[in-house]
Amino acid sequence: MDPIRRSLLGQLARLSAGAAMVPLTSVARAGINQQPPRREGDPSKRYGMLIDLRQCIGCQACTVSCHIENAAPLGSFRTTVSQYEVAHQESGEVATFMLPRLCNHCENPACVPVCPVEATYQRQDGIVVVDSDRCVGCAYCVNACPYDARFINARTQTADKCTFCAHRLEAGLLPACVESCVGGARIIGDMRDPDSQISRMIEEYRDELMVLQPEKNTLPQVFYLGMDERFVTRPEAKPVALDVLDPHGKEMGYEFGH
């Protein structure tokens, strides 16, 4: 469509009912859905993670160790490694791309302000946690997170997510996923400490680092090194695993789609 027609159609849209909606949206933006104050945690620290994709071999050791450490129910994951088979457009050469995913402990987390009871909150060290004794299980945060980092734990019936293994950090240990990573691809640390490994690597690779879905303005604090920018947003890929259903629509298993 040519630009003139486009802008004309746009004007029409604004003329119609748009004008009436503008004041409403500015009211909505004023106070509601703003970040509540952070609480607990060490205010002198800011935890973050850097994932060096060049070191990741997709072994899923992180997935398994996290599952064991945090006792997530079967089928739900606090962290996992997505794998993609990518073919070169001209040569047809095939390669595998690994993308470890976990909570991004965003600077502007979308999941925190939506919680109706402030059960999920951001600590002063940046870690986003859930108070499962307070959580009502409304699942609003699960829908609000753009990264699928949250789920409703089938056992506790409350929201569950990666906590950077806060309980281990407090005991001076590394998170289970970092500890078990065979390639040393996951680096966690205090980004306020200029001498920490993560601070030094952020300084060194500043221009190469990428975060997931930056357009959502959540300011993720999990940084990817060696990332392909085409995987930053929702990947344009074919899903390979298809559900196999019995005649009653009940799931029997998976099969490969090609």
Add this chain to the structure above:
Amino acid sequence: MNSAIELLAPRYDIAWYPWAVQYFFMIALSYASLWLAAPALVAGRSAWLPTARLALLACLTTTLVAPVALLADLHQPLRFWHFYAYANGHSWMSVGSLLLPLYVVAVIVLTWLAWRPALQARRQAPGLSGLVARWASLGTSPTPRALPVLVGVIALALSTGIMLYTGAEVAIVKARPLWHTVWLPPMFVATGFIAAAGLLLVLNRASGLRDASVVGQLLKVMLVACLAAGLIAGSWFLDGINAHVGSVAAALESVRGSPEWRRTAQWGALTGALLFGAVLYLLTRPAARRPALYAWAWLLGLVALHVGWMFRWVVLMDVQTVARHSAGFHHYGIPAGSSGVLGIVGTFGLWLAAIMLIELFVPWRQARQGGSAADVPRESVRESSSDSSQEHAPEGASHHG
């Protein structure tokens, strides 16, 4: 990139269950029918009284059932008191949890005020209905007309808050681009009015009132609501092709990528256009032919209910199956249990039970804007007057048509 294949990704379950659809549907019926009761019960327009009586019945019953569905969508329903113990003004859901009880109380009080004169007139009735009337009418003092007006205005104000919060709660979710549009809240309201007008058409038929003036008024409401919905959908779409708007882009991508979404889009457009066309057709018939045609308007009522419910189903359930961080679409089969079919059927069953209890014990057909027992025609008189109103249906239709 076209040849990328996602080999491994977890399956993400949906987070909001069909209970959410039931809540959004019931609460939309509730606030829209409240506004349809308002012309007679708040503004005192007597021509709208028969519509208002049906609307009040619909409003009260849906207002009572909606919070049950909402509560059921919580994974920890017994912790509902946390909403009040740890209220968070930053969350639209929390704002809603504060508005909702106030709204429910306002609707109950308004309904009670409107039904009270008729309940008082029934105080002497034998058996259980007399007992209920004596107990529920709380004395024989007359109800001042100003009271339903005052409570009605409060309820209308609170209902505006409900419209705003139910829409905003979903529309602020950036993570689901299809939800994240300013056009979603007004579309909820417009389809809510379509469904509420439809429900009243069905109730008009099912209750045996078969008032043609009611049909005329409701068809006009439906026409305006259809036009509004069309305008909103059109504006949303025009906005989207003008600039890169995530919501429209995501919709087009879904429609391109999935035959189910294509069918959904076609079905929605077709049903909406059909409903609008049929309503327009009925309203433009010559006065003499209207009574015969209006007798079938309840069928359009069913279509309108379908439109209102399906819109919510597509928005709340189907959108959750669009993967946001991985490839393709998630499979969702409606489970048979309480988080699925049983919940849907159960909500409607509960609503039906509420309607039947009211039909048994409350003379809702004689609701009025305050007054005393003496203002209420005797029930035997009411029977014959409703018969005569059927005979005079053509007159009523031409008057209001």
